[in-house]
Amino acid sequence: MIDLTSAQIHLAVNHLPVFGALLATATLALAAVTRRARTRNLGFGFLVFAALSTLPAYFSGEGAEEIVEQYPVLRLADAYAVIGYYLRHRPEVQAYLAERQKNCQEIRKQNQIRFEPAGVRARLLARRSG
16 A cells, blocks of 8 residues: 655645646547547546545635635636535535545455555566566
8 A cells, every 4th residue: 555645645636626627628629529429528527527626625724716826727716616516515525525435445455456566576577587
């Protein structure tokens, strides 16, 4: 298991909205060119992900203005919209996030079973020399 410091977690989480918004923009642009509904839906999914990923900053006590200062791709109205949606639908959002966390833990367990972390360095060195 990877042990991350709170500073590392903060850096990782705080950049999710930026990368999510960029990925959503690129995907939606591709969908506009190819006119594929699945690509468009994927782009909207990335957009929802980018919006929801602003919530950890809100949970840490930052207001909408501070969130927008950290993420220049966001508009103040969008930050307020996400926070407002969360406040109006807190049980649903928390259930969704809990389900995502549960799925993440299951995938991590499956990956640890499939790819035994012990001895990785030795296996990689053996591959390189072999």
